[in-house]
Amino acid sequence: MNFFHRAYLAVLCVALFGLSACATSPSREPAAGQHWVASWGTSPQALGQPESLPATLWRDGTVRQIVRLSLGGSRVRVRVSNVYGTQMMVLGEASIGRALRAGSSEVVAGSLQPLRFNGQAAVRIPAGGEYLSDPVEMPVAAGQDLAVTLHLSGDPGQQTGHAGARTHSFLAPGRQTNAPSLDGAQAVTRWYALAGVEVSADSPARALVVAGDSITDGYGATTDGNNRWTDYLARRIARERKQPLAVINAGIGGGRLLRDGLGSNLASRFERDVLGRAGVSHAIVFIGVNDIGVLRRAKEDTPEALAAMLDDFKQAHLQMIARAHARGVCVIGATITPFMGSGYYQPAAANEALRQAVNDWVRRSGAFDGVLDFDRALRDPQQPSYLSKTYDSGDGLHPSHAGYAALAEAVPLESLERCAYSRRVGSTQ
Known part of the structure; x- marks a missing residue:
């Protein structure tokens, strides 16, 4: 879709529904000469009882997960998975930032940015589904650790994650998506609801x-x-x-x-x-x-x-x-x-x-x-x-x-x- 088509649709939307209903998310298209490439990923599993999060955290909890990129780029986006869920998975909000170091929930000061889904802070992902976040302007390099933080607001029934992360993730009560470090965090070696990180990289x-x-x-x-x-x-x-x-x-x-x-x-x-x-x-x-x-x-x-x-x-x-x-x-x-x-x-x-x-x-x-x-x-x-x-x-x-x-x-x-x-x-x- 070119600029003129997007502009026409934006004007039509405002005329019919009003400005607030027509807010648009950032363009998902990469810059000229670039394309989206997976930089980190894991294979989702249906988590068993020993690996699953308690229901209290799914109703109102935060999970911060540290992942190491294998490819750099100018923008990033995140793939969130409910592929084994048996009901809607609800995220209240999400963020991404540069991890200060492996093994810690602390992020580099000033690096946290919100993750949106079609312009919205909250998202409901159907059972069996995987959603991509909107792109975030964040230059990253190969070998860099990112912190992806999710606020959990609704239990998906069967939980999707990866049991053998070999990396610490951090669990904390309440909404701490934008906290520089998580208060009262518990460290676990699992990934939850996170399937991949993609970067916009040269062709x-x-x-x-x-x-x-x-x-x-x-x-x-x-x-x-x-x-x-x-x-x-x-x-x-x-x-x-x-x-x-x-x-x-x-x-x-x-x-x-x-x-x-x-x-x-x-x-x-x-x-x-x-x-x-x-x-x-x-x-x-x-x-x-x-x-x-x-x-x-x-x-x-x-x-x-x-x-x-x-x-x-x-x-x-x-x-x-x-x-x-x-x-x-x-x-x-x-x-x-x-x-x-x-x-x-x-x-x-x-x-x-x-x-x-x-x-x-x-x-x-x-x-x-x-x-x-x-x-x-x-x-x-x-x-x-x-x-x-x-x-x-x-x-x-x-x-x-x-x-x-x-x-x-x-x-x-x-x-x-x-x-x-x-x-x-x-x-x-």
């Missing part, structure tokens, strides 16, 4: 979304340390790659490709969590160990079930790749890392054979636009079905901090440049 900038399980979600990472393997990768890309590329973590602890667990299965959430991100050009799919492990733990790993799972793996990946290619998104497959040493899953030889079969298909099928051999990066050369002791956190399943750094180093950045599908992405998002 070459794009987003890489990593879909995975607890290894991507950052199991064992230091709280407020930003040392998940995707964090290491974001810093490496910012340091070494000429064209800017955000890294969005779409991992869920306990997540599986084919079945629901602590979150929805990846095949069902791929559209929203990966392809629905603004400016996405690349996706890494790194998942499968929990599918194999849960089958073993449930004592359902019959030869027939293992063979069926291999076929289901292939079908699910091919479906996701086709959907991504239809959007011009490059898909990079990652091999499943060793877990024979896992005391939780206690895999048998047949489970290891399935992991090897999946990995062989990922490497050789030609279905992906690129392959990350994370199995090779982390395995013990003497016992390839086990994690290297250098990279094992101690449970035989999750990488150590050194293992997370090794995963980030195992991504050949030149493969991101070579991906043909990334060249086809327009700047319409």
Whole structure:
């Protein structure tokens, strides 16, 4: 819509309804030569009782959440999610500012700005919905921490959030949206109703979304340390790659490709969590160990079930790749890392054979636009079905901090440049 159309509609609105009814929100369109790109994000989950907020906070409480951007820009906007809610989620108001430091509810003095939704301070988000805020003029840089503060005014029934934030959020009673620091705050390691932050960035900038399980979600990472393997990768890309590329973590602890667990299965959430991100050009799919492990733990790993799972793996990946290619998104497959040493899953030889079969298909099928051999990066050369002791956190399943750094180093950045599908992405998002 051009200037003259907007001006005509504004005059018509005032004539029919009066000035107060026709207030407009800031333009959602980025400046010339820029587009909206996801800079931070997480995958929404239906929160269980241990992670859920008490009803008193939902009726009148404040939550301040600290997120680290992976891409800079001139303006920001926030995606708020009620995707698993069973009734309206009501926000009384919201704000955004620059966090003073990780692990604190304090913001940089004078940095808080109100978040609006179509010009309004309050918003009611329907069950199953996600809303974008109006843009806020706020120059930001990659690696910067922002504080997003929501005043909660209405319980959505089933709560939407992310259980494994690996970052402190702060809960406080009453309306403290514009407070420099929250009075009486309680620190928790969850995110609530917050799905993403987007920035208005120059057109070459794009987003890489990593879909995975607890290894991507950052199991064992230091709280407020930003040392998940995707964090290491974001810093490496910012340091070494000429064209800017955000890294969005779409991992869920306990997540599986084919079945629901602590979150929805990846095949069902791929559209929203990966392809629905603004400016996405690349996706890494790194998942499968929990599918194999849960089958073993449930004592359902019959030869027939293992063979069926291999076929289901292939079908699910091919479906996701086709959907991504239809959007011009490059898909990079990652091999499943060793877990024979896992005391939780206690895999048998047949489970290891399935992991090897999946990995062989990922490497050789030609279905992906690129392959990350994370199995090779982390395995013990003497016992390839086990994690290297250098990279094992101690449970035989999750990488150590050194293992997370090794995963980030195992991504050949030149493969991101070579991906043909990334060249086809327009700047319409």
